[in-house]
Amino acid sequence: MSKKRLVHKLYNLDGFQESLLPVVVQSVTLQFININTENNEFMKKVIDWEYMLLCGSILAKSDNGEHLDVAYRIAQYCLNSLETNEHQKLAATIILDSMTNASTIQLAMEKELIPATYKENVPLTFQLEMIKRGIQYSVLDQGTNNLLYVNRFQLDAYKGAMENDWTSISAPTSAGKSFIILQMLIQYLKKQNNQVIVYIVPTRALIQQVEYDLHKALSVNKLGKVYVTSVPIFPKDMENESVVFVLTQERLQWMLLDNHEIKPSMIIVDEAQKIGDGSRGILLQQVIEEIIRRTSEAKFIFSSPMTSNPEIFLNKATSGSLTKSIVTEQVTVNQNLLWVSQVPRKPTQWNIELCLKDSRIYLGKFAMRNRPTQVSKRLPFIAFELGNKEGGNLIYANAPAEAEKCAKILWDLQGDEADTTDKEIHDLIKLIKKVINKDYVLAEILTRGIAFHYGNLPLIIKNEIERLFKNGKIKYLVCTSTLIEGMNLPAKSIFIRGPKKGIGTPMNEIDFWNLAGRAGRQGKEFQGNVICVDVTDSKLWNGEPPSIKKKYVIEPSVDMVVQNIDQLIDFIEAGTPRKEASSNPELEYGFGYFLGEHIRNDGLNNSPFLDSYEKETVKIVEKTITESLQDIEIPKEIILKNSAVSPIAQQKLLQFFKECDEEIEQYVPLLPESDEALDQYCRIVEKISGFLSGDPAAITYPHALLVVEWMRGYSLSRIINRNWKYWKEKNKNLQTVIRDTMRDIEEYARFKFVKYSSCYIDILKYFLECNGYEEIVKDIPELSLWLEFGVSQETQISLMSLGLTRTSAIAVSEYIVATDLTPKQCIGWLKEHNLESLDLSPIVVMEIYNVLSVHTKVDLLNN
Structure with a gap:
């Protein structure tokens, strides 16, 4: 019998599966101290460790993910169990070594589950195998x-x-x-x-x-x-x-x-x-x-x-x-999918089940200390009851406002006894009050080891939150979809309730499993938990939570546009209406993609990237694009450079410049520090909104003001305070003003206006050059870099290019006289000055030292 068949046969034996269940159930259940396991029959079973370790050693040689997951489960629970002896733990370590899982062995040594000298006790035959593997997998x-x-x-x-x-x-x-x-x-x-x-x-x-x-x-x-x-x-x-x-x-x-x-x-x-x-x-x-x-x-x-x-x-x-x-289906950590649901007619009593491939296993029940009188309390209440008090608890929230509310409830649950005097926490609180606002809710909840994290927060704040979560000083962290985007945090448990991605859009299975993959990080945990709350609510979960992990198919967005080609054709033939372009940007970008191929290759039929599409479809798109370009004067270079903006919309802007009776200088971007900058940018934003972006005219002034202040390098707190003075008289909540301001900076100033102002300037320059205004063209600033980074001094951009956040770059640049330093000159300045003597946050100083330590080593290596 081949090794592969032997592994497969062993895994499917009824006797093995029966023996495995207590290992899995006990391994998962014993993580939670609040669970009543009275009716959990598997907790009373005695495990035959000699048999399980033998099976684990066989399964460890497989390439199948399910087999490897079981082998790892056997080994890691054996290491953590109080019922296993030193010889059995040694056998578990050998299994992990055969799986090339050195990080888990290191973790076991750090937790003193095995001695650092364990190899001395390994039988010679296995020692030789370990040496061979050590060479082979290096x-x-x-x-x-x-x-x-x-x-x-x-x-x-x-x-x-x-x-x-x-x-x-x-x-x-x-x-x-x-x-x-x-x-x-x-x-x-x-x-x-x-x-x-x-x-x-x-x-x-x-x-x-x-x-x-x-x-x-x-x-x-x-x-x-x-x-x-x-x-x-x-x-x-x-x-x-x-x-x-x-x-x-x-x-x-x-x-x-x-x-x-x-x-x-x-x-x-x-x-x-x-x-x-x-x-x-x-x-x-x-x-x-x-x-x-x-x-x-x-x-x-x-x-x-x-x-x-x-x-x-x-x-x-x-x-x-x-x-x-x-x-690969390499397994480096066990990930447990747990379903939590309310006991019928008992709001404070909740059941917890383990989801396996073909079944759900009852683990036990737990009680809430308080009644979840509002639906919004359920997720934080359950996270508090089941979360590890040492940290590593991530809670997924569907939006920033929801994340803040959830975190505030957790802060209240923690109680006064959780108040911390930790210096690093209080340094972060001081920085938040200075950089964002003294009354921002994040500063309050951090006092008890709670935080939230979403994409629009200043980078230096997010970085410090992540660092303090990793070292266990922040116990509970409430996150939005930034967690799906690859935020690298070692989480013990992730708590989820009816997850959405975007406004009202249920999270798809791909994103769910990507999110679940953050539970249990290699070398940090033996296992991680994905805890789904209110699983019996089919409306909340759009059916029920995903229960079987599957590989998913990558489908490029261009392919999806082609599958709905009639939509794209209708969009182009309708003149690429701005409202539809805003609500369905895939159409505008899809148009830009095919238009680019048409221009570069003198027709779509010559494009090397379109061979996989049906010729008839390509022919229809070709015809539509050709017709759409008949009245377009915009040079091909500008169209290619601004492929995310319809050339039809671009042509309408050019036509406005041609027919404009006013002085054209009124529509030329100025340096942000100019006295006339705000009035000028109001006119520019108005034309961008009308011809390119489709934004409503009512938000022209606030958008122009934001853009000018952002490029001037104003601090976030200054921009927020200005907004708050306006909105508090209209009874808008401060926390909402803070969130909206950070959102507008990220989504408008740093993204939307970057895209459309670049296109606007290209068309304006073309018009000016065609009409003899070359001198004006020379004075038009390049806004994109300033908008993206929120600074306009070369010194500040150089500091950020070294790795400093905007907050740190602006803070230290206040002490630098020269505004045109290169990155190397900035390093020289930072080395020459005593940073401790400057009025800078310890977090800013630490960030600068981290950057300096890297670049100083580089300098030494170059000399």
């Missing part, structure tokens, strides 16, 4: 000549990337993708000099985390001549160095448009499944294809969670490229 660090121990998946991924030009990796969230991709990048940099590398991340929130990890890895590996930045412009003083850009697809598009000669040599696409994420998915596909057009020699690495078709990214590989798709 990669050579060519810089230090040391061996780096990796797991099965990581070795396959590493070899695949080193041996191929295009690699697509699909693995569970906790398999260690980010770590091994970082090692691939480091090894590539050691072999190659003067490279341009692009690391694409799906959100701005992830940029700094990747930057930090890269800086740390470069320092450890003594790679000095590498510059890492998230600013999409080439630094002036970085000659003879490789550059790693960590960018969203928006920033990458911006950099590619401004630098036609750039040919990245390596591109890493993190969370690559986002190619199916609506309009941003279309943009991601556009920037990937633009790089392919520029060079056939670039190395691509795509990373996605458990998907059934990761090879879809390899379809675009250039002729002659070596490609490989790597899929």
